[in-house]
Amino acid sequence: MKTIVTMGPSTGSKEVVKALAEAGTDGFRINFSHGSMEIWSEYVNYITDAERELGKPLSLIGDLQGPNPRIGDILIGEINFVPGEKIHFTFGTMSKNKEIPVPYREFFDIVKPGDTILMSDGAISLKILSVDEGEAVAAAETSGTISSRKSFAIKGKKLYLPYVTPHDIECLKFAASYNFSHIMASIVENQGNIAELRGITSKLFRDPPEIYSKIETEEGYNNLEKIINVSDGIVVARGDLGSHFPMEILPKVQKEIIRNSRKLGKPVVVATQLLSSMIESTTPTRSEVVDIYNAVLEGADALMLTNETAVGKHPVEAVSWLKKISKEAITIYKEDKALLEDSLFHRFAFGLTSLSESLRAKILVYTKSGLTGKIISAYRPEKGFFAGVPNVNIARKLALYWGASPAVIEAQSYDDGLLKLRELLRTDGIIKNGDILIETFRFKEGEMHSLRIFYVR
Incomplete structure (x- = not known):
């Protein structure tokens, strides 16, 4: 079982990266939705230093932002709220007050009173009360905190954005300059998205990277087999899936994505909220242990930690627990082996x-x-x-x-x-x-x- 960690403030040192590699990390993910090229360059240097010192190949993974709608910059830092509190959305790339800036004019055209805005992998729910030109008012259905450049989804609706954005192009150029081995493509909804991306990577990279498609939406799930066929690997992006599917059917969706990936012989990664409690705690909850154990038994090739290592207080301990649990699960993993392709x-x-x-x-x-x-x-x-x-x-x-x-x-x-x-x-x-x-x-x-x-x- 392979382990992927996400880089962030908690892993932003040579010593921590080396400790993560020694604990069993196989790949390091840099989320191009956060940080700067200067910071990403430091991360790459830490990873390649650890690779040389340990004599252990480490995958360099760049995760593209993709056509993922995100809010702008909140200059006051963050907005905290409780259920029932009113939240204001305004058109723009930044806000100076307690408002959420949305840099898409179309947002205010398609959102209607009664619509639900989901953020933080579905943990934050905001109900739209009224909409005017360039402004919308919502009521918080949950408590939470919103900070700059966080992604959002309009439940049951879609903002139409170009698949490979100008920001993605710049990130791909950065990844090419460091010979990244993998690119994770966000919000893949059809095989054409991957064809477009491959056309770009084939020109930018001396040795084109493997492309792992993140299944995050209902449309992507409905086109699953076609996407698997044109991808090098698949990511079960459970956080965003939770914004597009009822929570109670997510286990079924995960099983189907893994099953189809295995049937077609492609690696599949399970990501998001595997060890969320370890952002603060030094040990996982029992339900997290069972979740990881089941992901292994379902046939996942790799497990990916996100906030647990990016901003968590115990990144190395999180990897150690992930390896310990998956190693135990592998001892009873059985699969009815069959020929995947008649060649x-x-x-x-x-x-x-x-x-x-x-x-x-x-x-x-x-x-x-x-x-x-x-x-x-x-x-x-x-x-x-x-x-x-x-x-x-x-x-x-x-x-x-x-x-x-x-x-x-x-x-x-x-x-x-x-x-x-x-x-x-x-x-x-x-x-x-x-x-x-x-x-x-x-x-x-x-x-x-x-x-x-x-x-x-």
């Missing part, structure tokens, strides 16, 4: 994982593009697998795949890569006398292919 490549990977489990063997693979490792991961070998790759960019991409332990190995050939990978694992004490190894490399139809079985002495 020779998939039949080979399926047979390879079955053989490794029958022999209780460790799989070693050398892959120049990472594709062989990705296909093997889809069949979830019980002992995982070790993958030698030629550069750090491929290693960072593989780092989020289920069971993958990538290492950068410079090699003259596939055989040379496997030999060096075996020697590295022996030196690190991962391979021991008595172990059984299965070594292989890329599978290409029409070529002779070898699969070697070793008994380590």
